[in-house]
Amino acid sequence: MTDGLDPALIAKLACPVTRTPLRWDAERSELVSEAxxxxxxxxxxxxxxVVREARAIENE
Known part of the structure; x- marks a missing residue:
């Protein structure tokens, strides 16, 4: 497990906007879409x- 999220699950998930892979941010417990x-x-x-539940990120 990766701080409560299965790495195999992360590998299967994609951004609902861009359909690109997501990166796990364990510190914030978020899945990040750089794209x-x-x-x-x-x-x-x-x-x-869900896009309306996501927060916008800047180059962090």
Whole structure:
């Protein structure tokens, strides 16, 4: 497990906007889409891949 999120699951997930791979940010418990500039929350171990729930990221 990767801080509560299975690496195999992360490998299968894609950004709902760009369909590109997501990067796990363990510090913030988010899945990050560099291509879309969005970070999707993970709540209770469940990725929330809903655009309106994502936060915009800047080059962090």
């Amino acid at each position: 879309a500039g969005l970070a999707f929350p993970v709540r209770d171990g469940v990725p929330v891949l």
